[in-house]
Amino acid sequence: MDQELIKKIPHKTIQRLSQYRRALLLCFEQGKTHIFSHEIANIQHITAVQVRRDLMLIGYSGNLRKGYNIKDLIDLIGEIIDSPNGQKVAIFGMGNFGRAIAKYFTGRRSKLTIVAGFDVSPEKVGKQVAGVPCYSVEEAQQIILEEGIRIGIITVPGDQAVETARMMVEAGVKGILNFSPTPVEVPENVFLEEYDMVTSLEKVAFYVKEH
Amino acid sequence: MDQELIKKIPHKTIQRLSQYRRALLLCFEQGKTHIFSHEIANIQHITAVQVRRDLMLIGYSGNLRKGYNIKDLIDLIGEIIDSPNGQKVAIFGMGNFGRAIAKYFTGRRSKLTIVAGFDVSPEKVGKQVAGVPCYSVEEAQQIILEEGIRIGIITVPGDQAVETARMMVEAGVKGILNFSPTPVEVPENVFLEEYDMVTSLEKVAFYVKEH
DNA sequence: CATAATTTGTTATTTTATTAACAGGGCAAA
DNA sequence: TTTGCCCTGTTAATAAAATAACAAATTATG
Numbered sequence: 001m002d003q004e005l006i007k008k009i010p011h012k013t014i015q016r017l018s019q020y021r022r023a024l025l026l027c028f029e030q031g032k033t034h035i036f037s038h039e040i041a042n043i044q045h046i047t048a049v050q051v052r053r054d055l056m057l058i059g060y061s062g063n064l065r066k067g068y069n070i071k072d073l074i075d076l077i078g079e080i081i082d083s084p085n086g087q088k089v090a091i092f093g094m095g096n097f098g099r100a101i102a103k104y105f106t107g108r109r110s111k112l113t114i115v116a117g118f119d120v121s122p123e124k125v126g127k128q129v130a131g132v133p134c135y136s137v138e139e140a141q142q143i144i145l146e147e148g149i150r151i152g153i154i155t156v157p158g159d160q161a162v163e164t165a166r167m168m169v170e171a172g173v174k175g176i177l178n179f180s181p182t183p184v185e186v187p188e189n190v191f192l193e194e195y196d197m198v199t200s201l202e203k204v205a206f207y208v209k210e211h
Numbered sequence: 212m213d214q215e216l217i218k219k220i221p222h223k224t225i226q227r228l229s230q231y232r233r234a235l236l237l238c239f240e241q242g243k244t245h246i247f248s249h250e251i252a253n254i255q256h257i258t259a260v261q262v263r264r265d266l267m268l269i270g271y272s273g274n275l276r277k278g279y280n281i282k283d284l285i286d287l288i289g290e291i292i293d294s295p296n297g298q299k300v301a302i303f304g305m306g307n308f309g310r311a312i313a314k315y316f317t318g319r320r321s322k323l324t325i326v327a328g329f330d331v332s333p334e335k336v337g338k339q340v341a342g343v344p345c346y347s348v349e350e351a352q353q354i355i356l357e358e359g360i361r362i363g364i365i366t367v368p369g370d371q372a373v374e375t376a377r378m379m380v381e382a383g384v385k386g387i388l389n390f391s392p393t394p395v396e397v398p399e400n401v402f403l404e405e406y407d408m409v410t411s412l413e414k415v416a417f418y419v420k421e422h
Numbered sequence: 423c424a425t426a427a428t429t430t431g432t433t434a435t436t437t438t439a440t441t442a443a444c445a446g447g448g449c450a451a452a
Numbered sequence: 453t454t455t456g457c458c459c460t461g462t463t464a465a466t467a468a469a470a471t472a473a474c475a476a477a478t479t480a481t482g
């Protein structure tokens with residue numbers, strides 16, 4: 001697909017494409033070959049129009065009677081959101097959260113690979129933690145450079161997030177996913193995504209409370 | 212604040228209010244008493260106008276010269292998003308992810324309390340895990356009813372998410388935060404929020420990759 | 423006292439995202 | 453064959469969200 005067009009895809013569509021792919025992979029494993037827009041929509045709790053619109057944006061055409069070819073669509077989404085040679089990811093903070101992420105990705109056939117974990121705790125450093133080699137924070141700069149890691153996940157406690165992010169950027173990380181409760185600052189050329197689970201939980205709590 | 216007005220606050224504003232509060236709490240602990248809209252905005256990577264707009268919606272007025280009173284604003288946000296008597300939360304799946312959430316909330320002064328964890332693993336059942344009493348899944352229905360739990364967090368593996376959600380709804384849970392990679396179905400009267408960290412990571416990867 | 427500098431609160435405008443509407447196509451069944 | 457149904461793809465309309473613009477207020481300062 002044309003690289004110029006890819007840049008014009010909205011953030012939200014990128015997110016949904018990632019979600020579509022997950023659903024499609026599941027269907028593919030179950031032996032399905034084709035799927036309708038409204039089937040995808042039901043899985044993701046959105047409308048069929050939204051799905052068709054997103055697929056239109058990426059220039060994929062389905063079959064009028066059979067719907068979309070699952071395998072083809074998976075491949076096309078991969079062409080758009082994946083890097084051809086894969087991307088290396090590091091986790092900063094191998095506590096419960098960091099390990100959960102590491103475990104989740106190990107063994108998964110994906111273009112994203114967790115190649116390193118960093119932690120301050122001496123009993124983790126030098127060992128494999130959840131299938132990922134764990135290094136001390138002091139080694140981070142070197143490892144990031146050596147491995148060519150461009151993506152980092154922050155799962156350190158909130159009070160260490162800012163310093164961790166600063167160090168990551170200095171070491172050359174270009175994209176940060178911050179799961180700590182503390183927002184961090186990055187230069188303009190670094191992509192930052194922050195997610196705070198407390199906010200999500202408070203949102204649920206709000207819509208559940210008896211007004 | 213008027214309960215009718217509260218219902219009209221958009222989802223996104225609710226989320227931001229939660230984030231504002233977190234930032235405000237941090238400033239409050241540091242001894243600050245007042246804050247300007249652009250200060251809040253900088254922390255959250257949004258614009259000052261957005262902040263003022265949100266605060267307008269909840270009817271809070273700041274001081275022209277000093278900005279917003281941090282304590283008052285924290286209290287007002289609490290009045291809107293918190294339940295007066297607090298809300299009980301259960302975690303389904305006490306793996307790394309579940310424990311991370313449990314740990315995060317224990318000891319925190321909040322209107323949301325994790326009162327139970329559920330797991331299939333016998334070595335966890337009957338013990339405290341990350342400060343939370345852990346029960347077997349079979350006991351879930353009873354515990355949820357007894358404790359009056361209305362909010363549940365799903366941190367089980369993807370292949371168990373659907374069944375877990377079904378059981379939660381049956382037991383009377385009214386709000387679900389699903390962290391598993393598998394989307395679930397809930398009846399209309401149950402609020403569902405789904406978050407998939409892979410999607411977030413793929414989004415970061417997309418914007419970092421060299422097009 | 424008047425002026426400049428800030429900041430809030432609110433209305434207007436723009437942009438973005440979602441939903442609706444519908445033309446066109448292909449298959450199935452009458 | 454032809455009618456009807458159910459898809460896709462696309463344009464049009466609507467809704468939601470974010471941004472811009474600016475009046476009003478307050479304090480500091482010359």
